[in-house]
Amino acid sequence: xxxxxxxxxxxxxxxxxxxxxxxxxxxxxxxxxxxxxxxxxxxxxxxxxxxxxxxxxxxxxxxxxxxxxxxxxxxxxxxxxxxxxxxxxxxxxxxxxxxxxxxxxxxxxxxxxxxxxxxxxxxxxxxxxxxxxxxxxxxxxxxxxxxxxxxxxxxxxxxxxxxxxxxxxxxxxxxxxxxxxxxxxxxxxxxxxxxxxxxxxxxxxxxxxxxxxxxxxxxxxxxxxxxxxxxxxxxxxxxxxxxxxxxxxxxxxxxxxxxxxxxxxxxxxxxxxxxxxxxxxxxxxxxxxxxxxxxxxxxxxxxxxxxxxxxxxxxxxxxxxxxxxxxxxxxxxxxxxxxxxxxxxxxxxxxxxxxxxxxxxxx
Numbered sequence: 001x002x003x004x005x006x007x008x009x010x011x012x013x014x015x016x017x018x019x020x021x022x023x024x025x026x027x028x029x030x031x032x033x034x035x036x037x038x039x040x041x042x043x044x045x046x047x048x049x050x051x052x053x054x055x056x057x058x059x060x061x062x063x064x065x066x067x068x069x070x071x072x073x074x075x076x077x078x079x080x081x082x083x084x085x086x087x088x089x090x091x092x093x094x095x096x097x098x099x100x101x102x103x104x105x106x107x108x109x110x111x112x113x114x115x116x117x118x119x120x121x122x123x124x125x126x127x128x129x130x131x132x133x134x135x136x137x138x139x140x141x142x143x144x145x146x147x148x149x150x151x152x153x154x155x156x157x158x159x160x161x162x163x164x165x166x167x168x169x170x171x172x173x174x175x176x177x178x179x180x181x182x183x184x185x186x187x188x189x190x191x192x193x194x195x196x197x198x199x200x201x202x203x204x205x206x207x208x209x210x211x212x213x214x215x216x217x218x219x220x221x222x223x224x225x226x227x228x229x230x231x232x233x234x235x236x237x238x239x240x241x242x243x244x245x246x247x248x249x250x251x252x253x254x255x256x257x258x259x260x261x262x263x264x265x266x267x268x269x270x271x272x273x274x275x276x277x278x279x280x281x282x283x284x285x286x287x288x289x290x291x292x293x294x295x296x297x298x299x300x301x302x303x304x305x306x307x308x309x310x311x312x313x314x315x316x317x318x319x320x321x322x323x324x325x326x327x328x329x330x331x332x333x334x335x336x337x338x339x340x341x342x343x344x345x346x347x348x349x350x351x352x353x354x355x356x357x358x359x360x361x362x363x
Contacts, residue, residue, distance in 0.1 A: 043206070046204070057203060059155060059206040062156075065180040066177030067084060068159075083202070095160060095176075096148055096149070096173075099118065102148060122157065123235070125220065125233075126147050128230065130145055130223050145221075145223045145256040186266055186327050190210050213233075214321035215320045217234075217235075218351070221256060226246075228250065234317070260358075266327075267359050268338060274356055277341055296312070296341045297312060
């Protein structure tokens with residue numbers, strides 16, 4: 001495995017020769033001893049070549065790090081599912097270079113799909129459309145729909161452009177890329193998270209720094225007559241309704257299955273619970289024998305009196321940006337239980353609350 005580091009996303013096209021050793025930690029132990037390079041045009045081209053050859057490349061997007069495989073390579077997709085330990089019926093998102101590629105993957109581009117792509121791409125929005133005939137079952141989970149997104153991150157954009165430039169011109173270009181971690185666990189928002197989770201199971205890691213958004217994309221079903229949100233994210237229902245000038249319908253049992261929609265997901269090793277502040281204080285004051293960590297909200301009352309506490313501003317975008325990193329940090333303390341202060345019940349927190357409810361679900 002090679003870890004390719006890009007400390008400045010704006011300079012992704014600047015090829016540099018510097019190599020720096022990676023400090024080894026127990027959490028980041030890998031099957032192979034990775035090297036670190038400053039990402040440039042040569043490393044991005046090499047990543048594209050690995051994908052064309054059926055390899056796996058982890059790379060930064062603005063949401064979370066993705067584990068990428070050529071979306072037209074059946075064997076590469078099988079390996080991706082194996083590495084993630086992902087159920088084969090659980091679909092993945094195909095990342096495209098631009099909205100102009102949408103017709104290559106969709107049986108039909110509806111006016112709703114066209115409008116949302118024009119408004120929000122590139123960006124953290126995934127569209128579910130009727131699949132084109134060539135789209136593989138390994139991408140769709142056997143459904144008649146496919147999930148598509150154009151990422152905004154410059155490193156992801158550069159990788160997709162290199163994939164297109166290095167292609168044979170006979171097949172559409174797309175990178176199937178679920179989050180670069182084992183299935184059901186906390187998603188990665190840094191290259192070190194990927195290395196700790198997947199180690200030598202990845203052929204290459206392209207480091208684009210910390211992910212800006214921090215949670216996965218909003219998913220909208222535009223495969224039928226009435227659009228519906230299947231997974232909330234940074235782009236809100238209100239923004240989508242404004243763009244389409246309609247009211248969204250509620251997703252039903254007949255809606256397509258999409259990534260990250262299982263009841264339990266995004267889970268740390270430790271048990272995690274949502275709780276109000278008064279409940280957290282009560283548990284901390286009466287606790288005996290358990291190591292408890294707390295993810296709290298910064299409000300007008302004093303900070304929680306806990307030794308293992310992370311406090312985040314009560315601002316949805318800021319909270320989402322740090323959510324997975326915070327869960328990983330608290331999990332690394334060896335806590336038996338992570339208490340998460342329940343965020344406000346407002347539309348702006350919908351994406352965060354979706355992730356927290358799945359991360360704290362008890363089977």
